[in-house]
Amino acid sequence: MDLPIPNPEILSRRAMIVAALRSELPEDAVIDDPAETLAYECDALSAYRCPPLAVVLPRSTEEVAAALRICHGAGVPVVPRGSGTSLAGGALPTADSVVLAVTRLNRVLEIDYDNRFVRVEAGRTNLSVTGAVEAEGYFYAPDPSSQLACAIAGNIAMNSGGAHCLKYGVTTNNLLGVTLVLMTGEVVTIGGAHMDAGGYDLLGLVCGSEGQLGVVTEATLRILPKPEGARPVLIGFNSNEVAGACVADIIKAGVLPVAIEFMDRPCIRACEDFAHAGYPDCEALLIVEVEGGDAEIDEQLGLIRQIAMRHDPVAFRESGSAEESRKIWLGRKSAFGAMGQINDYMCLDGTIPVSSLPFVLKRIAEMSGEFGLDVANVFHAGDGNMHPLILYNANKPGDLEACEAFGAEILKLCVEVGGCLTGEHGVGIEKRDLMSVQYADEDMEAQMRIKDVFDPKWLLNPAKVFPLAQSAGRRGA
Amino acid sequence: MKITSERDLAEAIRGAEHGLRIRGGGTRTPGKQEQGEVLDVSAISGIRLYEPGALTLVAGAGTPLAEIEAALGAEGQRLAFEPADWRRLLGREGEPTLGGIVAANSSGPRRVQAGACRDALLGVRFVDGTGAIVKNGGRVMKNVTGYDLVKLMAGSWGTLGVLSEVSFKVLPAPEAVATLTLHGLDFATAGAAMSHALRSPFEVTGAAHGQGRTMIRIEGFAGSVAYRAGQLQSRLARYAPAEIDHDKGRNDANWRDIRDVAPFHGAAGDVWRLSVKPSDAPGLVERAGARDAMLDWGGGLIWLLTPEGTDLRARLGHFDGHATLIRAGQETLARIAAFQPEPASIAAISKGLRARFDPRGILNPGLMG
DSSP states (O other), rough: OOOOOHHHHHHHHHHHHHHHHHHSSGGGGEOOHHHHHHHSSSSTTTOOOOOOOOEOSSSSHHHHHHHHHHHHHOOEEEESSSSSSSOTTTTTTTTOOEEEEEEOOEEEEEEEEETEEEEEETBBBHHHHHHGGGTEHHHHHHTTTTTOOHHHHHHHHHHHOOOHHHHHHOOSSEEEEEEETTTTEEEEEEESSSSSSSSSSSSHHHHSSSSOOOEEEEEEEEEEEEOOEEEEEEEEOOHHHHHHHHHHHHTTOOOOOOOEEEEEEHHHHHHHHOOOOOOSSSEEEEEEEEESSSSHHHHHHHHHHHHHHHOOOSSSEEEEEEHHHHHHHHHTTHHHHHHHHHHHEEEOBBBBBBHHHHHHHHHHHHHHHTTTOOOOEEEEGTEEEEEEEEETTTSSTTTHHHHHHHHHHHHHHHHHOBBBBSSSSSSTTTGGGGGGHHHHHHHHHHHHHHHHHHHHHOOBBBBBOOHHHHHHHHHHH | BBOOOOHHHHHHHHHHOOEEEEEEESOOOOOOOOOOOEEEOOSOOOOOEEGGTEEEEEEEEEEEEHHHHHHHHTTTTTTTOOOOHHHHHHOOOSSHHHHHHEEEEEEOTTHHHHOHHHHHHEEEEEEEETSSSEEEEOSSOOOOOSSSHHHHHHHSSSSEEEEEEEEEOOEOOOOOOEEEESSSHHHHHHHHHHHHHHHHHSOOEEEEEEEEEEEEEEEHHHHHHHHHHHHHHHHHEEEEEEEEEEOHHHHHHHHHHHHHGGGTTTOOEEEEEEOOGGGGGGHHHHHHHHEEEEEEEEEEGEEEOOOOOOOOHHHHOSSSSSEEEOOOHHHHHHHHHOOOHHHHHHHHHHHHHHHHHHHOOOOTTHHHH
């Protein structure tokens, strides 16, 4: 994965740039000590690292605006950062960039139960948004697995999803408004507590733009009343195909579970060894969760049981208590940790039409043999969002490269069957060079025109999303 | 000019020397009559892919809504966002098309629970003002690959590009439906009752008020609907006793009337549509001094019937949200912008987008300010 060569002219002005930032920001909001900037050298895609020129940690929209105005004036690229949990390298710096982290912007500004929204500063963590409203019986729906750590700013940048978005949608479906600071330092308010945009849907455009259009400092988020209850069921099958067919039948029957999670044999084994959740020994496992009052849950699970039985499952385990529910989810929720204990791994994020599930799983297994790397599958089956985990050994020369090549082939396969490169993690640098698999030049040109409008000098997170050759002219490279 | 394929569409736009008025079914575009040749795209039509098990549908932008609804209905599915039919409201003929629905981001009462048209829209193909064919999104439910031009196209009224194909997430139609009706509430009390219902865990899929009736809709499996309707009835008893109606035919008709603003059909006056913070709605209705008013989306959407020529925005002053003049005479529309004027910073971005997607200014010139 290439990053642009740092601009030596900017590097030579480092002291001046830091001094300019210090002149307008509080002393502790600007970091240039190399020992400290090292902490910002990567995000959760830790195979790639590069310490930035400097880091700014503003406490207010005004301070964000000041930092951006200065960098704009000095022609310095800015890499916005939430909590640094991106799996796609969205917050990876270049040596000639200033990292702008919004972590200190973490206050709750307004809670409005009557209108069912909360307004927060964008550095606030995902889970703590729910934390602010759950005593009153509400929650914020998008639930990426990093929700304990990840910031709303990053969720908006990547349009994050989670296990429960089959029913509740992803970030863009739960975002009502933002305060956005443009690269020039101009502060723009988009949307608010009302439901629809007046003119163009700029909110929809900003959400998922990977920090390339502006820095979000405040967000108005839709909150929902908690369901009366929820209960999962665990269903085991002896083939991936049959499990896939069962998913399609559940969906067709009109049940809309909040989550349908799918794990294949390698993943089931690893989770079982790690968490001892008592999973059955089988080829494919579904965890289906439904919500509502007790009678409503019984009604839905009864229907799911009927459908599942038609597919001859090897196990059907309905939770009868909170403890049993916890155990059913335990293995799934520890999947990434379990895999991490066995091996280094790369987590992919392609989405496919649900109908292609069996075919894609079969092809991945074949390719696993060809590349000589093991792969485990755990994913959100209801919406086709796959998370193949490719296992490799970071200390073995050539293994990372082989893993990346394998990953690229899987993502190409996702596009071939009618899906896409990334369902919820974002493009970042990780999938940047694969964009042309999914999009023609005209398609990318149309997207880059958007950035031309918001950030004409291409200073915000410029080396991401679009293949470098594609964006070279615009980046002035 | 009648277009029959995406390629013809690209050619027509590339060759255009003057403004074009983009038309699907011609049933909903607001604003004043502009000059320019009509570009009729209704023949880019037909369902290209429908996978009920994957909840996805792809169709040409000119496909009539009726054809889509018939195909979905045969599989017990539907477009959950409940697109509106404005023909009787605006006095238009023609056949509503999928592309028109997307261009207007048209969403009905279920918006409060299922989201808007833009939330169900998974992918688009369109031709921009330079004649380039562009695709964005796709046909899967989760897709964050590159920028989301899908949302941008929804509600852009054909001013950034002309849609040729759209793909949607569809949902199963429910087994049962029930509506709770409370009579005689004023707007403030109705607003409070709707908020109360929407704050409950009972998944309200419609909350509207007008003609002295406050209506709350529940959908799902029969047992569940009965249970939730009962729960809501007792919780709303403090506002008024609620009648519960389980009849599907009557429910469909009643919510169609709300969706299509039936009380204003044929009534004299201008029609305004306001998107607001729900709890602001009763106060705004009072300030508006309209001939008639109706709330949908639990108060988040206000429909107003005002005397001809009323400058509602001037009358209301600043509020959080926006107002669109949906129906008025040409004389009024010459004086009052149909779309809410934007603050300078937003207007600059909108203008920039338009200049880049339609540099010659030929797509629906004059529309959207």
